[in-house]
Amino acid sequence: MxxxxxxxxxxxxxxxxxxxxxxxxxxxxxxIPPFRGELGLWNKYNPEILDLGYYLNHSEDCWVYIREIFYDFFANAxxxxxxxxxxxxxxxxxxxxxxxxxxxxxxxxxxxxxxxxxxGNSKKLKCLTCGKVYDANKIDFENLPPRCEADDKILKPDFIFFGEGxxxxxxxxxxxxxxxxxxxxxxxxxxxxxxxxxxxxxxxxxxxxxxxxxxxxxxxxxxxxxxxxxxxxxxxxxxxxxxxx
Incomplete structure (x- = not known):
């Protein structure tokens, strides 16, 4: 070596x-565990929560797991x-x-x-309607799902979901x-x-x-x-x- x-x-x-x-x-x-492999997150969570089509139709349900993975657990890294x-x-x-x-x-x-x-980056959240970007550290994740101040639409983590470019x-x-x-x-x-x-x-x-x-x-x-x-x-x-x- x-x-x-x-x-x-x-x-x-x-x-x-x-x-x-x-x-x-x-x-x-x-x-931070990997998503794939023997100890990967997808062995514990359904990857469907990060599928864009599924998320758009089930945002409130998805946010329970998104917070747990990316904003409770990852926050200590x-x-x-x-x-x-x-x-x-x-x-x-x-x-x-x-x-x-x-x-x-x-x-x-x-x-x-x-x-x-x-x-992308999990430390940012984005409104898919107006495009406003938020610092995740300033979001109150006790109140789910997080919403845009401008139009009250549900915010999405600013990283790539399945189905996004x-x-x-x-x-x-x-x-x-x-x-x-x-x-x-x-x-x-x-x-x-x-x-x-x-x-x-x-x-x-x-x-x-x-x-x-x-x-x-x-x-x-x-x-x-x-x-x-x-x-x-x-x-x-x-x-x-x-x-x-």
Whole structure:
């Protein structure tokens, strides 16, 4: 592992444009479970609550579970060492942007400034009628469902539900950065969710070196990965920081 870490650090130091692509695995150590897999949230909750069509017709019922998952449970999560190292890399000029599948806001909380949120952000709520956006921290979730002050319509979390498209700006910025990248760090993503999983592949096609940080092999490992640093995100990023800083 030591040789691979040194090699990865060398690629990053010599890169003019490094990006990070992050998935659920980077936030698991912050106490946020993934949606899929053996311990995933969809083993406990019906994914239908985040289906746009179902939600529009059953908003009040869905909000009981949405609050429990995203605003009771997720509220206690804080950035871990992996998030903090990425923020420090950006501050030191070693990282241009983070492209994340996560909706937990932890990259911003860690200190990253350039974050393309491919699936939106749970810390914001939006009125689908008038478009007004609210800070979730200022919403009283004791009174469900939350409603817009302007038109009394039910607010929706500002992240992507099943049946919704990717936010255009996040989509274009993600692929634009991927095509410019010399190095792409994949952290905590298995590569199973599309179209997000196409981002590292676009970077590879454009000539980037792919450094994957995952405890197990993923769909990226045999197809695009050049260096696989096997382990937990916080542990590997801590070791990588020691080589870089």
């Amino acid at each position: 030591g040789i691979l870490l040194k090699k990865a650090a060398e690629f990053i130091r010599n890169s003019n444009f490094t990006i990070a692509f992050t998935g659920a695995g980077i936030s698991v150590e912050s106490g 804080h950035p871990n060492k992996a998030h903090l190292v990425l923020a420090e890399m950006e501050q030191k000029g070693l990282l241009k942007s983070v492209i994340t599948q996560n909706i937990d806001n932890l990259h911003f909380e860690a200190g990253n400034k350039v974050v393309h949120e491919f699936h 990717i936010p255009p700006k996040a989509y274009s910025n993600s692929f634009s950065d991927a095509e410019k990248a010399d190095v792409c760090l994949i952290i905590g993503s298995t590569g199973e969710v599309t179209p997000a999983s196409y981002v590292p592949r676009a970077a590879k096609e454009a000539g980037a070196t792919i450094i994957e940080i995952n405890p197990e092999e993923s769909s990226f490992t045999s197809s695009v990965t050049d260096i696989h640093l096997k382990g937990k995100a916080s542990e590997i990023m801590t070791e990588l920081a020691q080589e870089l800083f």
